[in-house]
Amino acid sequence: MAHPGEDIHVDLWESKLVFYSKDTIVDYLASDVDDDGISDLIVVTMAPNGATQMNMLVASDTAKANFDASQIGTSNQSVSQILAYFDYNADGSKDFIFVSVIGELVVLLNLDPVY
Numbered sequence: 001m002a003h004p005g006e007d008i009h010v011d012l013w014e015s016k017l018v019f020y021s022k023d024t025i026v027d028y029l030a031s032d033v034d035d036d037g038i039s040d041l042i043v044v045t046m047a048p049n050g051a052t053q054m055n056m057l058v059a060s061d062t063a064k065a066n067f068d069a070s071q072i073g074t075s076n077q078s079v080s081q082i083l084a085y086f087d088y089n090a091d092g093s094k095d096f097i098f099v100s101v102i103g104e105l106v107v108l109l110n111l112d113p114v115y
Contacts, residue, residue: 018067019057021045026052029082033058033094033115041067042096044079052078052101056115072096072108 019025023045033040033056041057057067078101088095088107093115096108 019043019055019069021055023047023053027079027081029085031085031094033085042072042082042085044082044098046078050078050101052080054079054082054096078102 018041021043025043026046027044029042030039031042032038033042038059038061040059043055043057044052045055046052054072056070056072058070060066060068079098080101080103081099082096083099083105084097085094086097087093088097089109093110093112095110096106098106098108100106
């Protein structure tokens with residue numbers, strides 16, 4: 001049995017631990033966050049108290065062996081499911097569309113000049 005933070009080994013397959021959280025992963029989305037042609041990951045975690053956090057994992061190389069992780073604040077909205085990551089308002093930056101834990105459809109507009 002693998003322990004938290006430990007790679008899992010299966011014959012003819014290779015696993016890489018790219019993200020670890022003590023909280024439960026409840027959703028994820030693969031998307032090219034930084035438009036470099038390499039798929040990145042957005043992961044939603046939920047703490048035991050019900051609070052959620054979106055985490056952006058940007059691949060730092062084409063082998064996807066390393067990811068730069070950053071948290072994305074969601075104000076008072078708790079994320080239940082990520083639906084999309086695209087330029088919702090046509091300003092040149094990708095935005096998040098997600099469903100909150102109370103069933104609201106939410107647009108999280110991207111104000112970060114890097115992404």
